[in-house]
Amino acid sequence: MVSWQPLVEQLVRERGPRLTAYAALLVGRDGDAEDLVHDALVKVFSKRRRLESVGEAEAYVRSAMPSIVIDRARSAASRRRAMDRSFEREPARPDLEAGLDVRRALRELAPREQVCVVLRFFDDLTVPQIADRLGLAQGSVKRYLYDATARLAPLLDVTEDWEEEPMTIDVVAAKGRGQ
Amino acid sequence: MRELRDVIHDAFDGHARALDGAAAGVPTTALREIRRRRRGRAAASVAGAAAACTAIAVAAVAMPTLRDDGGALAPSTVAAESSTAPSAATVEPVVLPSPAAGAPAWCYLDTYPAPNAEAWGPAGYAGRLYENYDTGEAVWVFPDGTRAEPGDPDVPDYVHRMNPEHAATMPWSHLAIDFSTDGSAGGTAYLAGPEGPGLGYEWTTVAPESAPEWVDPQRLMEVHTATLGFGGTGLGPAVAGADAVVETVVRYADGTEEAVRIGRGEPGATIAEYDGLVSASIRATATDGETYEITSHYDATQTYEAACGVPVPISAAGASGGAPEPEGFVAEPYLEGPESAIFRCSAPVPAELISEPTRLERHTGRYFDVEEAGIEFDFGEGGYILGAPEATYEGVEWQGRMDTGWNSTSFERAGQVEGNVVYEALIWVDDDDRIIARQQHYTEEDEGLVLGYGQDDLYPIPGTQAGDRLWYIGDTSHLALACDGVDPDDVAQAELGLIYGYGPSADEMTWQVYFPERG
Numbered sequence: 001m002v003s004w005q006p007l008v009e010q011l012v013r014e015r016g017p018r019l020t021a022y023a024a025l026l027v028g029r030d031g032d033a034e035d036l037v038h039d040a041l042v043k044v045f046s047k048r049r050r051l052e053s054v055g056e057a058e059a060y061v062r063s064a065m066p067s068i069v070i071d072r073a074r075s076a077a078s079r080r081r082a083m084d085r086s087f088e089r090e091p092a093r094p095d096l097e098a099g100l101d102v103r104r105a106l107r108e109l110a111p112r113e114q115v116c117v118v119l120r121f122f123d124d125l126t127v128p129q130i131a132d133r134l135g136l137a138q139g140s141v142k143r144y145l146y147d148a149t150a151r152l153a154p155l156l157d158v159t160e161d162w163e164e165e166p167m168t169i170d171v172v173a174a175k176g177r178g179q
Numbered sequence: 180m181r182e183l184r185d186v187i188h189d190a191f192d193g194h195a196r197a198l199d200g201a202a203a204g205v206p207t208t209a210l211r212e213i214r215r216r217r218r219g220r221a222a223a224s225v226a227g228a229a230a231a232c233t234a235i236a237v238a239a240v241a242m243p244t245l246r247d248d249g250g251a252l253a254p255s256t257v258a259a260e261s262s263t264a265p266s267a268a269t270v271e272p273v274v275l276p277s278p279a280a281g282a283p284a285w286c287y288l289d290t291y292p293a294p295n296a297e298a299w300g301p302a303g304y305a306g307r308l309y310e311n312y313d314t315g316e317a318v319w320v321f322p323d324g325t326r327a328e329p330g331d332p333d334v335p336d337y338v339h340r341m342n343p344e345h346a347a348t349m350p351w352s353h354l355a356i357d358f359s360t361d362g363s364a365g366g367t368a369y370l371a372g373p374e375g376p377g378l379g380y381e382w383t384t385v386a387p388e389s390a391p392e393w394v395d396p397q398r399l400m401e402v403h404t405a406t407l408g409f410g411g412t413g414l415g416p417a418v419a420g421a422d423a424v425v426e427t428v429v430r431y432a433d434g435t436e437e438a439v440r441i442g443r444g445e446p447g448a449t450i451a452e453y454d455g456l457v458s459a460s461i462r463a464t465a466t467d468g469e470t471y472e473i474t475s476h477y478d479a480t481q482t483y484e485a486a487c488g489v490p491v492p493i494s495a496a497g498a499s500g501g502a503p504e505p506e507g508f509v510a511e512p513y514l515e516g517p518e519s520a521i522f523r524c525s526a527p528v529p530a531e532l533i534s535e536p537t538r539l540e541r542h543t544g545r546y547f548d549v550e551e552a553g554i555e556f557d558f559g560e561g562g563y564i565l566g567a568p569e570a571t572y573e574g575v576e577w578q579g580r581m582d583t584g585w586n587s588t589s590f591e592r593a594g595q596v597e598g599n600v601v602y603e604a605l606i607w608v609d610d611d612d613r614i615i616a617r618q619q620h621y622t623e624e625d626e627g628l629v630l631g632y633g634q635d636d637l638y639p640i641p642g643t644q645a646g647d648r649l650w651y652i653g654d655t656s657h658l659a660l661a662c663d664g665v666d667p668d669d670v671a672q673a674e675l676g677l678i679y680g681y682g683p684s685a686d687e688m689t690w691q692v693y694f695p696e697r698g
Binding site: 004005008016017018020021022024025038041042045046097098099100101102103117118121122124132149152153156157158159162 | 180181182183184186187188189190191192193194195196197198199209210213543
């Protein structure tokens, strides 16, 4: 087993930008994305799990983020607190321009819609997989995706159409528990 | 017209590239929070669910010594190095502070100051026992600051020193143990972390004059004291019934309120942010919506640093948090201790010992909230929550280091010692219930199933005072060690089982074997 602290440091050093960019898809703002990465690191590494590589750690941290966002959305108090933290950060980190139009468009969505869109169109999860991950009904996930794509289509000049089955399987790593 | 998938991937790639040049280090707050949580879980497993003295673990502590005449020494440098505490070899010396002129008497840490009794509200503060397991010293301090030795006539009968062998298993060697008037106690390491000496003068606790029948204000407060920086007991059904929701509620000057639910067996939640803090409460809510809340008001001018005019002395190891992960531990194999009289490799499991669990839940998924534990588990492709009966016995004391798979619990309630001996081990059986694989260690620390480093797929859940002993069992396949002559491929097809025994001693055990796949 790799000792947790060097692995955290290596993960942030080598994969920090990818984690933050992924988090930004889920929350929209770079500052909030850093908070989300922070919380996901705490969530994953507080548990004494076996993580053998930085790649496996990245997959775990990324997979922890959507449920954190959903949990935050369930708690208005937590959401206010997260906003307070982002306002308190000095100096405030401006959003980077790269990909900002997409992140701004995603911010137009409700938190659950935003998470479902990222899991469907970035992680290429199926509707049942998304429902399982987030503890939602499949019908709810479909509704979120239909509503979200309808709103995003004119904002990003993309097609509204989407297939219920993914084109590829990607991202969420296998458990990799030293088997 | 482009696909949404392509647009999102392009945005991600561009953003990640742009961020690449500005990569920052790990936020120190993240590292601190991870350490705190990992320490908290370790503490929970050390103290055990039944322990009345649930310690909030910290590693590096220092404690002033006492003059021969009982008076205090001048501020001194004390090394918390210990021959018994596992972490002590790494602990840096601590220089006791010199408070500013006019500082309150409790600022002088070499005088064994009494904590602030007003912080304790309905818990009823009885006093503090300072213990130094390196030197064997112990000093009892009453709320008014009067000092005595444990065993003196004026000292409550329930004040007992901790078994030094038990203390030797902890990752710290000096404790300040605060007692409530009902005899329960919570220990904190002294001078070890950012919380300082845990004197609590920044807190004043207020509780409603009357309480509903379903809540015990004293026990509820004893859970809450952990939030205030003292030790705290774990939440159990005796606090507010089995169905009440109990939360730590933190309020800030800007009106922000945070509520964190407290899991069974867990003490009150830790406060993450003190800037702007107004109060910390513990709130119990019954199923009909009735609430009872104890509130501790925070005064930032009365923290140790603010009131005493000096920073809290923190040793380097204390500041970086927690016991170092031990190295070089070589565990003995399972099924080769006293349990081998019944359970052996290649022998069948006695049919009469195969039992039905009192609780069995199967879950899948990467994260699942286990309410009783207040923490999250990874059930992966399929895991279990399994329950079994457990009993404790009067007069059973902690047994010290035992054989692989064995452990013991001992606690005191109103002066009575109670405890048990427990054996836990995983096995894998073939179609004839013959043991073809046994548990192996990949952890470096632990000789039993009690939480060890990396041992996250099998976890006795704290908070078993309600009766059952509960386990979280995740993906344990990597723990299977094939018996001699057994093809590892056969082990991959074998059925998982859990051997569990409890009793007053290793010679008087009640044994069961559980096979969760059989329901």
